[in-house]
Amino acid sequence: MMAFAPRRLDDMGRARLAERVDTPPEMLFFLANDPATNVRAAIAANAATPALADQVLARDAEPGVRRVLARKLAALSPMLDPEATDRNRRVHWDTLLLLVRDDAVPVRAAVAELVAEQPDVPRALVLRLAHDIAMAVAEPVIRGSPLLEETDLLVLIADPPAPETLAAVARRPNLPEAPTDAIAARADGPSVAALLANATAKLREATLLAIAERCADQKAWQAALVRRPALSPAVLTSLQGVLAEEALRVLLARPEFRSHAYSPAEEEDAAALSEPGGLDEGSFIAAARKGALNECGRILGALCGLPAGAVIRALERREAPVLVALCWKAGLSPSAAVFAQMRLTRSQPNELLILPGGIWAMQPTAMQALVGNLLGAA
Structure with a gap:
């Protein structure tokens, strides 16, 4: 099957040949210079492609080909070592360094995406990515890499490669x-x-x-x-x-400013004490008791700093995690969140997202992400 010359094949045929792991190395090297982008991309993705052919592809004119190669080599990075004496591993490492210095941000970001949270990749690679000026590259690594030490973060703060670097560190x-x-x-x-x-x-x-x-x-x-x-x-x-x-x-509206936190049994007292149209926990409980989604959304939106329309649309979907995240962001008490979840989403006691003792079941980062998604959809 391998006896014929690849030039006799059409683009699709050469692409199929480029995808095969049993294609001879010399044929894969030859196809790394193929005029068809889809053929070169297939060579870039092929784990059997020789290291020297990958080095050729790292300089390919098409960013999409380089991005495919970046993903493949990034996945191999735990097996790479800057000090490796094995020739293939050394060539692969040098090729990966070419890609993390690539002019195209999506190519560098493809590497960052795969290594950002990995504990066993070369530390030199992580440091290079963390100092990238493009946040699409640097931020996933800054926020997620377990290899970044406290001293690394202090260096980034003292001399940030880009103004946005500081905020990326702050979100870690x-x-x-x-x-x-x-x-x-x-x-x-x-x-x-x-x-x-x-x-x-x-x-x-x-x-x-x-x-x-x-x-x-x-x-x-x-x-x-x-x-x-x-x-x-x-x-x-x-x-x-x-x-x-x-x-x-x-x-x-924070619980610290109240003599006690509301429980579902006290919601009628909360309604009596709250002002009509108010923006506090009592007003929210009164609105939740009536099932008034628009009023609940208005109050939560004001307390969270979100557009009321986006919050109301979220409440209409009756998704308990989003509702509880909004209550948390608004500074409402856990017992108010319990009451809202039971009234507005009809959750059963075993589905409550507030644990005994008033502990929020979801992590703050998860709740912040749910709230942030509403702002992005507004």
Whole structure:
């Protein structure tokens, strides 16, 4: 079957030949220079393609071919070593380095997408990607790579390759105190807002107090800060005199400002105490008791800083995780979220997303993502 010359085949036939792992290496090398893009892409994807042919394809004129090759070599990266003496592995490593320096962002992003959260890829590769100026490349690695150490993050903060690098670091899950202090000290508007919105970031009380003192003219900081869980009394007190009206309403709706959290059995008292058209927990419970989705959406939208229409449309789908995430973002108590879930989504007790003791079943990052999706769909 391999006796005929590939030039006698049409594009489809040569592409099928290029896909086969039993095609002779010299034939694969020959096809790496084929005039048809789909043939070269098939060679780029073929695990049997010789390392030198991959190196040829790394300089291919078509970015799509280079992107296919990038995905293949990125998947092999756990087996690659910058210090390897094996010739094939060394060539593959050098080829991968060509691709992470590629002019086309989608090519570099293809590598980042596959290695971002892998624990066993070469650290040199992760560091190169984390310092990329394109966030489509750098951010997945900065936020997800377990190989980035605290000192690596501090270097990125001290000398960010791009302005957006700071916010990418700020969004990294479980960010330690030293990087959070460094980001706060830079007082960069978007990155501090991203840091405050990162519920898993470890922020010292002194850092939060320093941010609170400088947030009078930073509405994005205020909106994120008043929704941050477990604020200390000192931080809560310092905020009351500097917040804009909308942020102050969110702050005053937090459970810390109430003598107790509402439970489903107390919702009638909450309705009696709330003002018609108000923007607090009592008003929300009263609206939920009546099943008034539009009113519930208006209140949650105002407390979350989201368009009311987007929130109402989300409530109409009656998806419990989205509703509970909105309650969390709005600063409502867990018991208010329980009541809303049972009334507005008709959830059964075994389906509740609030655990005994008032613990939110979903992780803050997951709830933040659900809320963020509503903003993107608005």
